[in-house]
Amino acid sequence: MKSINLLLIAIISFAMLSLTGRSAEPDVGQKASDFNLKNVDGKMISLSDFKGAPAYVVIFTCNSCPYAKDWEDRIIDLHAKYASRGIPVLAINPNDPSISGDDSFEKMVEISKKQNYTFPYLFDQQQTAARAYGATRTPHAYVLDKNMVIRYIGAIDNNHKNAKAADKKYVEEAVEAILQNKEVKTKSTKAIGCTIKWTKS
């Protein structure tokens, strides 16, 4: 009887898992998964390539979303500020180009040249990284500490239109807190963004 109950519970939870499809997504305080994705320069990049980094910034973004475009100058600024201090700032495009043509790898290469992207811009063709992180929209930022534990999830700052008008720089505040061995005050935020263009199964 007990085993039947257990089986039932297993079936129900499996059904719920497949219904929501989100139960696996990590939260603040959980370890982030590593990935191995192609950069616009053709090289493969993983978090483990930056061994000894005191923190990591991972931002899901894309070529086509107006919000991604609004915030791209902030990603450039974050990279300028932190790369020299050994903190990688990595942008990842998770969109399926067969649904959103402007998000192809070729267009990523093009836009990163045109906009002078200094940061690595990776293509998550299988969408495994986006799923593993539970990303839902672009842009969607994650800050990890040196142990790759997620310490912040959400928006880059609180003003998409104007970097200067943003008075809450969430990602920067999270990185600074991690560097000072302090608790990250704002652990998660929400922002309007474009849905990730998932491959239709």
Add this chain to the structure above:
Amino acid sequence: MTFFLSIINTETKMKKICVFLLILIVSDVRGQDVEVIRYQKLLEILENGQGSDIEVYNFWATWCRPCVKEIPYFEEINNRYENVDVILISFDDVEKLESRVKPFIRNKKLKSRVYLIDETDYNAFIDKVDSQWSGAIPATIIIDRRNGKRFFYEKEFEREELMELIKQLNP
């Protein structure tokens, strides 16, 4: 005297009718007006409703391709059911109201009520709109005002799916 009065009367009546017709024509050509709102107003609208049995709030923007794709389905339920009201909440930048949003409404001949939300500090209100919402659009809230039931979807709808959903609420 009465004769003159009646002439004047008919004249003013005619004028009134003409003005009325003119307004009708102009409003049809120009499309509906769009009210620009802050998030407090949005929360008020969600709370108090528009007086319909079923209200469907769709969060969209003209630049959002999946949103634009599903809008005709929402427009269809708005026009088909007497007791269903669709309210479209645009997240286009307010600077694009005249150049993009209004022409879009005009071209698509949208009858559903459109509001444009003018905010930048999104984190301040997304949770208040719905705690399940991550902030991605399209997103839709359906409220059955008769029993207060509320449904939230952060996804793009297929036509059949939306029709079925409304049918279930509105047998």
